Amino acid sequence: MSSVHRGDPHHGAPPAVLEPHAGEAPPHAEAPPRDEGPLRADGAPATERPGDAARSWRGGPARLAALALSALALLPLLGKSGIWDPYELDNADLARRVAIHVFGAQGLDLADAPGALPTLTDLRMGELGFTSMALGFRLFGLHDWAGRLPLALWGLAGALVLHEFLARLVDRKAGVYAVAVLVTMPLYVMQARTMLGDIVTMAALAMAFCGLTGALLEGARRAVAAPAAWLAVAALGLAAGYLSRGLLIGVAVPALGAGLTWIVLRTSGAWPDPERRRITLGDVAGAAALLLGLAAAAKGLLVLAGSSAGAPLPRDLGVALLKKPPVESTFDLTLRQLGHALFPWSAFLPFAIGRLFRAPDPQGDAAVAPGAEREAGVRIALVVTSALAYGAFALLAPHAGALPFSGPALLAAIAALAIRDLERGAPASRALAVGCAVLAFVLYRDFLLSPDRALSVFSVEKPIFPKSFEAEAASAMRLCLLTFAGLVALTWFEEQPRQIDRSLPVWARRLADDYRAGAAALARIWSGNLLFLLIVLEAALVGVAAMLFIGKRIGWAPVARMPNHLAAAFVNAWWALPLLLAAGPALLIAARDVFRFAVARTAVPRALGTLLAGLLAGSLLSFWYYPALAAQLSPKEVFESYESLRKPGEPLATLGIRSRAAAYYQGGDVASFSDAAAAFAWLTASAGGDAAEGDPAPGARRWLVVKADELPRLNSLFRRRHERNLPVLDGRSSQILLASNELGDRPNQSWLAQVVLDEPAAPANPIDAMFEDQLEVLGWELTDDDGRKVSSVIPQKSYHLRTYFRVHHPILGNWKMFVHIDGFQRRYNGDHPVLEGRYPLSLWQPGDVIVDDHEFQLEPNFTPGDYTLYFGFFSGEARFEVTRGPEHENRVRGGIVRVR
Template sequence: MEAAHESAPDGTTRERAPSLAAWSRPFALAFAALVLFSTLGKSGIWDPYELDAADLSRRVAIHAFHADELALPDAVNGMPTLSDLRMGELPFTSMALGFKLFGLADWSGRLPLAIWAFLGVVALHELLARLSGRRAALYGAVALATTPLYFMQARTMLGDIVTMSALALAFAGLVGALFDHAREGRGGGDVEEVEGARTWLVKGAWLVVGALGLVAGYMSRGLLIGVAVPALAAGLAWLVLVLGGLSEGRSRAEHALGALSLLLGLVALGLGVKLLFGTSPDAPLPRALAVALTKKSSVDATFDRTIRHLGHALFPWSAFLPFAIGRLFRAPVELDGPSRRREVGLRVALLVGAAVAYAAYALLAPHVVFLPWSGVALLAGVAGLAVADFDRGAPPSRALALGVALLAFVLYRDMVLDPARFFSVFEVAKPSFPKSFEATSKTLVRLSAMAFAGLVAIAWFEGRTDKPGAFSRWIDGLVDDYRRVGKELAAVWNGNLVFGAVVVEAALVGLGAMLFLGTRLGWASVLKLPRNFIDAGLNLWWAVPLVIALAPISLVALRDGFRAALGLTKLPRGAGVLLAALAAGAVLSFGYYPALAAQLSPKEVFDAYARLQKPGEPLGLLGVRARSIAYYHQGGEVAQFNDPAEAFAWLTEGKDRRWLIVRADELPRLNSLHRKHAGTNLFVLDARSSQILLVSSDLGGQRNENPLGAMVLDEPPPELHKVDAAFEDQLEVLGWEVRDGAGRVVDSVVPQRKYHMRFYYRVASPILGNWKAFLHIDGFQRRYNGDHAVLDGKYAMNLWQPNDIVVDDYVFELEPNFTPGDYTIYFGFFSGDTRFRVVRGPNHENRVIGGALRVR
């Protein structure tokens, strides 16, 4: 299909940025292929979610494609039913074909899904190119490929990427058939629509694409989502144009296509709703429904659940999309004639399609457990059109620039405070976010959010694309701006604003001088102030004016630097959004989500075992299902255990080296058994994943990576604030220490800074009872109260063995009202209203008196 030219307001056609538009198709599709295909085998299979889907696909391959070699001993190998699949069969048939052709592996099951995703990008790109222009096609395709919900479903064997791609194909086919015509050049770069056989050839090609999408949608998610949504999107768009008097110039055949799409959508909607309310959750799943029903209705409001899902699953695009949707309600006045008629139809179809998809999912929300949104391509098309419209001369928007930055920050904070929100791209039941990944998660998400929001904001803040001038003229202009602003500020409130600023600065200088002299001369009133207040007061007098002076020049330099870059490259300002998508997409697609997936899969552990083991050394599994072995381990038999005691007995019997792959929640019990058996921590040789670990009966010269090694020691550190105390006859107190954020031992603390209080104990006999720990820092009529789970709940007290040296590390931060001085540390254990009884050492009401903590 030939890409459309874009029309200028005077009716002529032109490409403002040929270097950008000319490469639309190869760049967009190459980037999509890179995102969708390059990391298919990097992360392993997510147990149980992917593993269940992969196993069902393996069974389909055995029976549908006669892949008898995929049958596994001691496993279910029969053909699954639709009720087993919990959706239509097409996603599983696609994965089954991959297994048949390339064998049983993670990448072979994901490859067909990535191909489906790529087809969805192609369909969206071609639709936007034909009905709007190549720049809109480029922006929309990149937006789709960099949306986490889309590219992660393409890389994960969960199946709903087929639904997303099918909707993109069906929507593109039906809308393209409605609004696209064959076109030919008239000379001078202009084009005009032509009727006849060529136009019907174009429409026929679109109808084939639409039919493929409808069939694929029906075979993946049934009538409601797979058929009703795309058909109603096209049909209702046609109806809106007719009722709005915007159908001028359209043929009878096009009106017939619109009416037929509307009729098809209404029939599919009626039959789907009838099945939805007429099917029992216990009944076999009908193919026409293809959505597994839940026995217990969701307590979430239907609209709230879908919006929350989209806000997190589309991040960071979800910060831009609300404003992009609003921009699409603006008529494309920069276009004229056929170009405007095509794009109006496309805009209406995208807006109506997104609304219909939202309504369908809101309808289903109370009746299903988890269902990923399938209309991602529609929202990507909205984003692409909004940016392309900006390039064509639509006005900039400072409200949009600031709104995107604010909404990106809100979503970022929401996802950092609750990292499980990142699993919205999968929509699976009760996922557990790995604790060890939280710090890395914050860093990567902060980077992607800042890159996206910053570039989008600066791109939309204004419309200028100046070529850079001489640096000296830029400096002169900047100086003139400062002088002008200074004069204007001096006139505000008859000069009272400047007078007030001078008074504030004089006060800050006086405060700094007082604190400087007070600390040097030892004034008691100054020394009692918190150290962080003193540090701030000594620096505010120069820091505040410097920030006020440099902030404008920094923003101006950023603005003018962006203008200069656009002027030199002759790119439109919309290229800033393209760069934002590429930057944020690269961080999330190649950094964040692969790292998260590595935490959830046993692949790295199996790779470590293959690298470290010697021939003949047996392997066992504890808490990891044996079905995963077929995808990673091609060796001999593997022992399967459900009880840690049985697994430990097998691991330590005999003199030969043995290996065990365990889930992290089984490690405490195994470690306790090993300390009882050998007096040392269990040998862990691979702990890169916080969920699944590789354990061996012999370190073999490698470093022990046991994550419990920082909590259970063989010897206490030599230097402690020693305390001789005991809790009954079970636990002896050795002492305590304080470390700062860098891990250095400190002898004093400053309020409003985080420190680690580390208490050291020696176990005398097995601990009875279920205790929590407390920390009291008392003095000067103030108390810091730090109740917390012992060892952060990672190693229960009933697992502690005699002679274990245990470290309880608690992070604390004193409030700013803790003035300098020596405070008393009290600590101990409690359960309800009862405290663990102290039988030896300094104590008060069964609180061990630890000594003094100096606050500066």
């Protein structure tokens, strides 16, 4: 087998890190199980044949494990997350129309909603995903879970086919591992649990790939029954792929993958019995797949070249073309999408692909050869088909933008084989351990700086990430990073040693010996010069600490002007830095040894640490992160709040939310408004007002589901009449809220209540100043991040400047606010939109008390002392004129800001 290198599990592998020290008695150690597989009675590793399952992993338990993993990840609580408007809602509405016309569903008609059978151009892709959702609506009614259930079943089918493929051609453990990886990939899981439709393409590619490659490899052994079954699976996958994403993605990719794999195997000598030159069923399957793939690719490219964005969508294309190509439509668009959509597995996959070319050595057993050859074919097919899938999506990116990648099953199989290889004796890799951790951290920083990257799993246009969810999202991603990167690093950094310390004193002695050996090695580096340099550095730190300590107490001017937090850092650096450098390795060694001990005590293969990392991180994302994100994006929780709070006869309407969303939660249509003034008139209809036919009696309590960007205008109208903020009874989401004309005995959950006050203001530093005759300055105060008032600030620490105003007349002009903190030839300049631009000045009503909250942080060069605060408004080069109060150059002089 020339196409895949069979690596020696011991050649080039790092030696066992832990060996018994001199004078250490053998009874203090025990032999844990090795990673090569089951142990014989004498303790030596038993050889496990590729292609044959270990006896403890027979077909039944392995299938049950794969089914359980898939079902637990894809099926529970499908209706917990509401429908995402507009992306899911649009697809659900199209599927509803398909259910009416294709399946004859009754009772799914909605007033004022299109009812005609949609075309492929309306669907923007093939129809199979929508037909599947439509069948769910036909059987179970118009519910969110009813539309998602058929798609989740497609995802389940794709995972189970992948398991059977690897179980037959590699071994059953590899099949279970692949399922575990697949159902913890956010791209696959979220597509299966939302009504976006592309899970059908992903499952179809898994079926077509497994079917064609299975027929190719098992047909090479001149069997008949197995290739026939695989060909039936392939036919289903190819048909589903064509009916969901056309010829290029749905047919050409899996067919060419199998066909090119056949050519590679035939020309490399890896084909079974190459000397006989007999034509087998595998040859027929490979040649047919190659011809089909070439024909599909040629026809798909011709259709793509002859299609335009304004023309009807051809079925053969299956991809909606954009009128204007996206800016980020280069070849790496798919790579960047996968980096975020497959996190955290995306940090492991580049290294797993490299490991795919180094299979464990079958140790010369002749009986192993047929299974090894089949496994080599699987590896080649995975690499070839993954490359073709990437090429197809890179080709379509300039025309269609980012599409959900259809090959997560291929990538899951690659990751599973890398894990299984380590279990079967492939060498560990410190490069993989460190590289995976670094790449995971880079991706985590992307999520931290641009939280909307998490929405890459959906591949929708211009999604908006809810600002109120950013803090929780950062916490979830941080925990996911630490869990995955930590366990993967522990798994791959070394081979599991045979001898483990059995007692804490023995471990402590070994740790002390390691420290002594490390100190001796440090003393030998650069002939002792490195150690001398560290001693000089420590002496310098002691000297600096003494100078600062004494200088602060005698009032030495250069030291006194140094910021306190910076001085404190230097004073403590002489002992904190050495302690950190000494404790850091000890903590890492302790974590490593705890992992070693856990592997030895549980008698499970060390390689399963990677699988556990994926399961834990995937569970965090699937059952915490994405459901919480969906709650922010969907109106479902708001409708549930309405059901729990309303009384009989109290009507509901929507503003900025399409009324069709209510059909999935309320069972019918509700009034819908696109204009805030009309919604306000309906919401506040008085007892003497005119009521439309069918409306409840005027003066009754009414409810309104409001899109967040409509709330400021609606609140301004409400304040103009009632001089208080619009009552918001459910403000958990930053995107969709539940408002009413009466607050009742519940607190107002509107975020505007924090910046437009209903109660009198009492700022810590009152000021009497006026901007023309429109805006009065009431005062200001400083708070920390926890909202506590402070009297002084420290450089490089975050604070909030809260400035209070009272509106006297409507504000003319489009002003921005500036903040200057001046003194000692230094200035902090804080230009910013008032109220972050979320409540424009044009909406401020006379009598409103407004609080602008500006977060700021002084630079390190701000030395201790008293600085002067100035603030005001500007538009271009002009400033809002200060007509009363302390001012300088049309800046209100606020007073002293003390820096320490």
